[in-house]
Amino acid sequence: MSSQQFTRPRPTSNGVKETRSIMGMPITVDVADTSATTGTLAQVFAYFTSVDERFSTYKKTSEISRINRGELKESAYSGDMKEVFALSEKTKKETAGYFDIRNPQGVLDPSGLVKGWAIFNAAQLLKSHGFKDFYIDAGGDVQAEGRNENGTPWRIGIRDPFNTEDVGIVKIVYLTDCGIATSGNYFRGQHIYNPHEGAEPINDIVSLSVIGPNVYEADRFATAAFAMGRDGISFIERLPGFEGYAIDREGIATMTSGFERYTTYAHD
Amino acid sequence: MLIFGVYSLGERIHDPTYIAANAPAIKQAPGTVAAGSGSNNARLPVARDIVSVSPPIARARGESEDDEYGEDGYRDTVVRPRIAQPARTALAISPAPAPVQPAPQPASRPAMQTATNKIYKDGTFTGPVVDAYYGNVQVNVTTKSDRIVDVQFLDYPHDRNTSVYINSYATPALRSEAIQIQGAQVDTVSGATATSGGFRNSLASALAQARI
Numbered sequence: 001m002s003s004q005q006f007t008r009p010r011p012t013s014n015g016v017k018e019t020r021s022i023m024g025m026p027i028t029v030d031v032a033d034t035s036a037t038t039g040t041l042a043q044v045f046a047y048f049t050s051v052d053e054r055f056s057t058y059k060k061t062s063e064i065s066r067i068n069r070g071e072l073k074e075s076a077y078s079g080d081m082k083e084v085f086a087l088s089e090k091t092k093k094e095t096a097g098y099f100d101i102r103n104p105q106g107v108l109d110p111s112g113l114v115k116g117w118a119i120f121n122a123a124q125l126l127k128s129h130g131f132k133d134f135y136i137d138a139g140g141d142v143q144a145e146g147r148n149e150n151g152t153p154w155r156i157g158i159r160d161p162f163n164t165e166d167v168g169i170v171k172i173v174y175l176t177d178c179g180i181a182t183s184g185n186y187f188r189g190q191h192i193y194n195p196h197e198g199a200e201p202i203n204d205i206v207s208l209s210v211i212g213p214n215v216y217e218a219d220r221f222a223t224a225a226f227a228m229g230r231d232g233i234s235f236i237e238r239l240p241g242f243e244g245y246a247i248d249r250e251g252i253a254t255m256t257s258g259f260e261r262y263t264t265y266a267h268d
Numbered sequence: 269m270l271i272f273g274v275y276s277l278g279e280r281i282h283d284p285t286y287i288a289a290n291a292p293a294i295k296q297a298p299g300t301v302a303a304g305s306g307s308n309n310a311r312l313p314v315a316r317d318i319v320s321v322s323p324p325i326a327r328a329r330g331e332s333e334d335d336e337y338g339e340d341g342y343r344d345t346v347v348r349p350r351i352a353q354p355a356r357t358a359l360a361i362s363p364a365p366a367p368v369q370p371a372p373q374p375a376s377r378p379a380m381q382t383a384t385n386k387i388y389k390d391g392t393f394t395g396p397v398v399d400a401y402y403g404n405v406q407v408n409v410t411t412k413s414d415r416i417v418d419v420q421f422l423d424y425p426h427d428r429n430t431s432v433y434i435n436s437y438a439t440p441a442l443r444s445e446a447i448q449i450q451g452a453q454v455d456t457v458s459g460a461t462a463t464s465g466g467f468r469n470s471l472a473s474a475l476a477q478a479r480i
Contacts, residue, residue, distance in 0.1 A: 159459025170447040184460030
């Protein structure tokens with residue numbers, strides 16, 4: 001399977017699909033509803049661009065960069081920024097500090113929450129326009145609604161964490177009206193640190209996929225659970241309404257007890 | 269607000285159907301086909317139901333059953349899977365032992381029981397063998413003073429094609445498998461990316477240091 005290419009908007013057998021690079025990652029929107037147009041996609045991408053402009057720590061002019069430089073007082077924060085900070089605080093409490101947007105250097109970086117939050121909002125945008133069958137994939141986090149062009153639940157592959165050259169798949173899940181997020185460290189450079197152990201790298205678990213009622217919920221708990229190392233999958237097991245699939249560095253996967261409800265679907 | 273599990277061991281039993289001697293709820297995953305011949309997708313009777321979010325208090329070797337009760341008369345949970353023995357350490361007397369693994373919240377102590385109309389006999393009761401899809405599950409449950417004070421797995425799934433890892437944190441064994449490359453078509457892929465915040469920040473810091 002070739003790696004994702006950034007695509008021009010193109011019609012699928014029903015609907016439209018396009019991939020663009022925004023927020024430093026490929027974002028794919030595939031709308032199966034026959035009434036979808038390329039204009040539909042453009043609206044979704046415009047939303048992601050606005051999120052990037054506000055939350056990118058890579059952009060000097062972003063609101064988050066200005067906050068990190070101390071140039072903005074709290075009363076001047078945007079509504080979206082306040083919302084993301086409040087959600088981050090809530091998640092930090094619910095995960096006993098394992099989710100924390102402040103990194104060891106003291107810099108605020110809410111990208112672990114913003115990604116899922118933005119996808120969720122973009123999905124709400126599509127739903128508000130009456131679209132029912134679509135997925136949005138931003139950097140491997142997916143919100144799947146309704147069914148694909150073939151009338152089946154959306155088929156999501158969990159990526160092989162040991163193949164960084166090509167995209168390999170080690171598990172397939174069938175999703176409708178829910179979200180999946182995968183946290184991992186199989187690219188060069190650890191990108192998730194354990195807030196309880198300073199800058200120590202996590203390397204017991206190389207990939208943790210979480211399926212939840214929506215991609216925002218899945219994303220925030222996947223980020224936190226991944227920071228817990230081997231205990232993360234137990235954390236997801238104890239979380240009602242969430243399932244998980246963790247892969248360790250030996251290539252052994254551990255799944256929560258309800259995970260397999262997603263690995264098949266009833267054929268009509 | 270999150271709800272972690274339904275009962276803690278030591279909490280007063282409110283649901284009379286909990287005791288494993290009664291048939292556990294059948295869990296039928298929507299849209300799935302039961303594997304194997306004629307088996308129900310019966311739910312592991314202890315999965316998610318008796319989760320304690322505080323770590324088990326292990327007994328020191330040689331201590332008797334009565335020593336398991338802390339000074340307030342309530343015992344914390346021990347779940348003993350058949351093969352792995354929990355590490356033996358000195359009995360902790362303090363009411364809130366520090367968790368050795370991350371716990372979202374420590375379990376709050378149940379209120380002192382004052383009612384004299386007991387619902388459950390004290391003792392140990394064996395549940396039926398239940399087909400839990402990957403194998404059989406059977407548990408013993410021990411009750412005292414209307415509280416579940418112990419659960420023991422007499423049987424649990426250990427399929428020959430999977431390795432079963434036993435979590436030391438009072439969660440029943442989760443199923444494991446060696447990952448296998450799939451060849452089938454998918455609509456999209458879920459995987460981690462290299463561009464999440466921490467990586468970008470550390471890259472940015474490194475670049476800043478590299479500036480002349």
